[in-house]
Amino acid sequence: MVALKHYRQHVRIAAKAGADVVICGAGLPMDLPELVAGTDTKIAPIVSSARCAKLLLQKWKRSYQYVADFVVIEGPKAGGHLGFSKEEVLEGISFEEEIKAIISFVKEFGKTEGKEIPVIVAGGIFTHEDILHAMDLGADGVQMATRFVATHECDASQAYKEAYIQAKEEDIKITQSPVGMPGRAINNAFLQRVEKGETCVKKCYQCLAKCNPANIPYCITQALVEAVKGNVDQGLIFCGSNVGRIREIVSVHDLMQELVYGK
Ligand SMILES: Cc1cc2nc3c(=O)[nH]c(=O)nc-3n(C[C@H](O)[C@H](O)[C@H](O)COP(=O)(O)O)c2cc1C
Incomplete structure (x- = not known):
């Protein structure tokens, strides 16, 4: 979580320790590329709007010459902290158009930069059909939490x-x-x-x-x-x-x- 007091130290130490991936949300990880510089750690932001996706990917490119390794889109049906207002969550806004807009921006950005940027969709995915639907919207993968909490292994x-x-x-x-x-x-x-x-x-x-x-x-x-x-x-x-x-x-x-x- 970017909102953590020791967010920067956490990322730096994780990257130095050899973490394969760091995914940051709960705030905008504007300086994430700088925190993993000199390591092989891949990085991804969690975004909930096309506006944030644009802001972050362009900032990373402009300030750090870094193109995101992948992007996680988290919608209003997710568990835990949500990148929406309480009203938006309670009203149950439709998020599909936003997913399509984010994917379209990220894929275009990747094309311009010559790097394939996978997009992972999260929030409310429950069934096989939900996964297929996310793929239909253009997602490369999904991230799920709630269903995996209810497993023996959790x-x-x-x-x-x-x-x-x-x-x-x-x-x-x-x-x-x-x-x-x-x-x-x-x-x-x-x-x-x-x-x-x-x-x-x-x-x-x-x-x-x-x-x-x-x-x-x-x-x-x-x-x-x-x-x-x-x-x-x-x-x-x-x-x-x-x-x-x-x-x-x-x-x-x-x-x-x-x-x-x-x-
Ligand atoms: C119990 C629980 C704890 C979570 N904690 C975090 C967290 O610490 N950081 C984070 O980025 N996402 C967290 N999430 C969000 C999940 O990573 C995931 O993106 C989201 O819940 C997906 O929606 P789903 O639960 O409907 O599958 C949490 C979700 C749950 C259910």
Whole structure:
């Protein structure tokens, strides 16, 4: 997350340690090429509009003579932090035209620069058919999270996965995260306390560049870590818009069979 206080150090250290790829979102990673300079680490921004895609790719080229290695498009149905206003997310804006516009810009840009730039689409992809549809729009691949949380292999606690199985569509809440972006999560005791105005910042982890612990209802690091460890009533259960369709925990193997070959 670009919004992290130590975002630059995190990227530099990851690249020096030999990371194959760094993907940055939650903010505009304007200086990302500089942070991986001198390494073989590939870089990609996460964008939610053609305007941002244009801004970033042109800036990277102009200031660093760097052409993005790939681009991740994240739509309003994704889990976690969202690059849209709360109103846009709640109103459920149609995103297909924006996906097409981003892909068209990125592909044209790549052609001009003589580099193939793959585009990955994320947010709300649930079935084999959804993947085919993303490909029809021009995507080279998809990124999925929610469905993979509900797998045996996912390292989240059993309680976290159980919350996914129990969740219905009406249990989804859009919360304002201290990161400064809306976030999609399952409505639970924690979020209800936050809604009532209770604050619960135990200690400051110094995680965000712009955050005053005195002015926030909860600490994003604390809330996410509590949930993933299994203290779900004390934490934020991030999820995608399709969490209500999760019925059971499956193996990654079976999920991949379903996603790749259909049923
Ligand atoms: C529990 C959870 C945590 C996430 N955390 C991050 C994160 O730390 N950084 C990030 O870039 N995206 C994060 N995401 C977004 C996913 O990477 C992904 O792009 C998105 O959720 C895809 O939509 P889907 O969940 O409908 O498949 C998270 C998503 C979920 C469900």
